[in-house]
Amino acid sequence: MEIVRLGQGVDRTGRLAPEAIERTRVALGSYAAEVRSLGAERVRMCATSATRDAANAGDFRAMVVDTLGVEPEVVTGDEEARLSFTGAVRGLTAEPPYLVVDVGGGSTEFVVGTSTVEGAISVDIGCVRMTERYLHSDPPTPAEIAAATEDITATVDRALSAVPGREANTLVGLAGSVTTVAAIALGLPKYQPERTHHARISYDEVAKVTSDLLAMPTARRLEIPVMHPGRADVIGAGALVLRVIMERAAMPAVVASEHDILDGIAWSVNS
Numbered sequence: 001m002e003i004v005r006l007g008q009g010v011d012r013t014g015r016l017a018p019e020a021i022e023r024t025r026v027a028l029g030s031y032a033a034e035v036r037s038l039g040a041e042r043v044r045m046c047a048t049s050a051t052r053d054a055a056n057a058g059d060f061r062a063m064v065v066d067t068l069g070v071e072p073e074v075v076t077g078d079e080e081a082r083l084s085f086t087g088a089v090r091g092l093t094a095e096p097p098y099l100v101v102d103v104g105g106g107s108t109e110f111v112v113g114t115s116t117v118e119g120a121i122s123v124d125i126g127c128v129r130m131t132e133r134y135l136h137s138d139p140p141t142p143a144e145i146a147a148a149t150e151d152i153t154a155t156v157d158r159a160l161s162a163v164p165g166r167e168a169n170t171l172v173g174l175a176g177s178v179t180t181v182a183a184i185a186l187g188l189p190k191y192q193p194e195r196t197h198h199a200r201i202s203y204d205e206v207a208k209v210t211s212d213l214l215a216m217p218t219a220r221r222l223e224i225p226v227m228h229p230g231r232a233d234v235i236g237a238g239a240l241v242l243r244v245i246m247e248r249a250a251m252p253a254v255v256a257s258e259h260d261i262l263d264g265i266a267w268s269v270n271s
Helices: 018-038 049-053 057-068 077-089 127-133 142-162 175-186 203-215 235-248 261-270
Strands: 098-103 108-113 117-123 170-174 200-202 253-257
Touching (some): 049 057, 077 098, 077 261, 098 175, 098 235, 108 142, 117 142, 127 235, 142 235, 170 235, 200 203, 203 235
Parallel strands (some): 098 170
Antiparallel strands (some): 098 108, 108 117, 200 253
């Protein structure tokens, strides 16, 4: 997996940054080589929040077609939520119904269901967006954290009024912010997805990890053994989103999942 930070600056400028498009082009080039070497016959390339918001999404589309040879599919927030749910609940043995939250870079998806989706909403509180909007200092100041928390709380409350998340029995958290928080809470000496997958992390553990991360400068976060270098500067905001969701949904714990939207996309190609 490569973190390309496609949403860099989109919240502020409304456009995909040229350097972000270039990073994505390089990553797609390696994927295209893998597609050719494996002889894949069907390829589905999905783009999410950043490309939904960007005025120059056409430049991104042209790059993808040229590099990968397929049309990028800019999925809606609802489709993103459905794909995340599909990826998360396969093989899950926790008690339904589930509230699945996918904490992304530009947006977070809230999905409620058992075997199928019963309600879904996508809201603009991703870890990159919240960092760029509020957490400008390194480490962020108490005032910056308070402003971010206020925005996240209002947005989470709006999401939970649109879907019956508080009626769920199990909170399932997806994507790198959640699994990194889980890995830190577990005290892993290195990132081990087989350990983080379906790990149950309590609210108190999430709250402690969140406070610790927000108090650290990026350089200190990079010293954490499980930290991906491309996530270190935004993990504080991602952890904060997760903590607020748990507070507002009154969830005592979160089940971390390594199965997410990528698995949902893969299964959709094979279905």
